[in-house]
Amino acid sequence: MCKELSHGICYIIPPHVHENIARNGNDKQKERAYQALNVSAHMRGQREILNTFAMLATTPTGVKRRTIYNAQNGLTLPGKLVRGEGDKKSSDTAVNEAYDGSGKTYDFYFKVFNRNSIDDRGLRLDSSVHYRRNFNNAFWNGQQMVYGDGDGQIFQRFTKSLDVIGHELTHGVTQYEAGLVYQDQPGALNEHFSDVFGSLVKQYAKNQKAKQADWLIGEGIFGPNIQGVALRSMKNPGTAYNDPVLGKDPQPAHMSKFVNTTADFGGVHINSGIPNKAFYELAIALGGSAWEKAGLIWYRTLVDKVQPNTQFAECAAMTSEVAGTLYGVGSAEQKAVKAAWAVVGITVGTTAVAAAAGGRR
């Protein structure tokens, strides 16, 4: 009946029928009904259907559900279903990388933070690979991950790097939790949290200590002739690449070098270098595995504190507050948090908090 969701015939069936199937059907029928409910709810903009869908879609804690689609170099999303949860390996490398990478990201969030997927309600992780032709990008579109193949010269396929997959999925987490606006400082913080947890997903999968990790984002996705190791370096922002064709990594590592621009949604991928560096400094100062303490402080800050319009200085104050709650006011951990922000020129203290609060929009 509803083999292809993009076929108009699916929308002829009233939503309540899909709801009944979603409640009472067998697994395959349920899955299709969820999809149809989801798609038709989006098409019609009916919020209550989406809410019902969210309730029905809650899956038991710790159970991953991954679905990989092949966009077949076209514009239509999600594309053709090619690998579902538990299905055997595909002959397509990008499909397997998206499957394995989203699984490792799920495992990281579940085992480290006891988080059940992007929405903490077991949301199915949908990924589409082979989007468009020579597409030099990967993005989270509010519902799923989308990966291009790259043009083969400047970029290779974007699924190649695990931290890219962790980065994209974290945009989903941020959307459900803090809802950071994708513009200017809040946008740069949105990017920052994606880089932090993208890197931590990789470090966790490799079981690396903070000092062993490369702290690179997008390592290995450049084409063979590009002079650069990755797209961004959290350890040394501004040093990831320097290529005659592409130019130089534009990230600052200090507030004094903050870049004011209208491009890139107000420099969200540029100024994220500043908080990225602060996080790296904290992880090194605390030692051990970065996800244990620094990662936990950042996770709780994202989930409990950060607001849609949070600015850098406010975020810094929030991390200090969270460190105080987790490890004690005046603890070594809280002092390390303040020291890490000081490295990038952000002072955490009563003055900074007051100034930040006054600047709240």
Next chain:
Amino acid sequence: MRISFERTGGFANIPLRAEIDSAQLPHERAQELEKLIERARPFDQQTQSQGAPPVADDFQYDVTINDAGQTETIGTTDAAASDDLKLLFDFLGEEALQKLKQR
């Protein structure tokens, strides 16, 4: 026809800028470009920026088309662009990338 193309943002955030002159393109490519532009008109009806929040890691485009003294501009994100506009952007992006590689 002269086209000024700029793409910023994206996960990689490596800006791509180029000036494309249809007279310099091979005949077939120039014809394809004409077709893509015609399909993507009228430009102001090919974007839906209202309501939808920005897509993380999305591309932003700024394109100026100068044809026989008439100038038209398109400024949009990739997600807000219609499929016809996306196909035009992909074509222009390919040309811009070729120019970049030749530099």
